[in-house]
Structure formats: C-alpha cells, structure tokens
Amino acid sequence: xxxxxxxxxxxxxxxxxxxxxxxxxxxxxxxxxxxxxxxxxxxxxxxxxxxxxxxxxxxxxxxxxxxxxxxxxxxxxxxxxxxxxxxxxxxxxxxxxxxxxxxxxxxxxxxxxxxxxxxxxxxxxxxxxxxxxxxxxxxxxxxx
Numbered sequence: 001x002x003x004x005x006x007x008x009x010x011x012x013x014x015x016x017x018x019x020x021x022x023x024x025x026x027x028x029x030x031x032x033x034x035x036x037x038x039x040x041x042x043x044x045x046x047x048x049x050x051x052x053x054x055x056x057x058x059x060x061x062x063x064x065x066x067x068x069x070x071x072x073x074x075x076x077x078x079x080x081x082x083x084x085x086x087x088x089x090x091x092x093x094x095x096x097x098x099x100x101x102x103x104x105x106x107x108x109x110x111x112x113x114x115x116x117x118x119x120x121x122x123x124x125x126x127x128x129x130x131x132x133x134x135x136x137x138x139x140x141x142x143x144x
Contacts, residue, residue: 035136037110040068040089046141051115053131058115060089062141068107072117087128090116095129102129111136 038049043065051058059081060070068089073081092110093102102116109115114129 035111035138037092037108038136038138039107040065040109041107043138044141048139048141049109050135050137050139051109051130051133052135052137053133055131058130085119087117087119088122090118090122090127092116093129109133109136 040062043049043062045062045064047062047065049058049060049062049070051060056077057075059073061072063069063071063086070087070089072084072087074084076082089109091104091106092108092113093104093116095102095114104116105113111133114132116127116129119126119128
C-alpha cells in the first residue's frame, strides 16, 4: 500500500511539474524581443522600443507606426527619465559623410548605427542623431 502511495505522489509531482512547464512555455514570450533591426511600420500604437546607445537609454512609445511617430524619453546621467516628447523617426544612419551629407536608411532602426529623428518641421536644425545603438528591445503592446 505504501509503495502505491509513493507512486501516486511521484506521478502527482511529475504531473504538476509538467503542467507548470506547459504553462510557462505557452506564455507569450514575444512580449519582449531583442532585435538587430526594426522596421517601424511593423509596430503598432502602444508598442515600446528601448534603445541602448553608447551613452544613454531611450524609451520610444509608438503613437503611429506607419508614420514613425513616437513619444520619447531618455535616462539622464542621474538615472532619471526625461521626456523629449513627440518626435518623428527618420531612420538609421552612420552619421555625416564626407561633404556634409547624411545618408539615412528610412523607416529602420539598426544596431551599430545612429537613429535620426526630427521634431516639428524636420528642417536640419530640428533633427537629432543618437549615439551608436548597441541594443534594441521591442515590447509589443498587449492590446493587439
């Protein structure tokens, strides 16, 4: 009888472990995705991108993925979040080239490159380039 109780207990423990494992692996692990590059037209309103550059971290909350409009904040040197506000993403760039031109791969954010964005009318004086992006974390909205 004791041997039968031990078998039942072992089976119950294994079943509980299997159930827990099944639940864990069936969870939405796409909730956070590290990526080498992102096309923002694939992003939906409410998605969040966290960009780690060589000098700071940016959080970009998507307002309109098709147009590349986000609400941006960054971490200060003191670790506090500072709001940049509504910006329009332009694309990945290596920065100014010889002759003063800046070539931008529109619609894309890439590790190893800068991100260029514009504020307001997108004139050159209203454009910003981040430092080189080291890491991209995409957190899709849970409301899709």
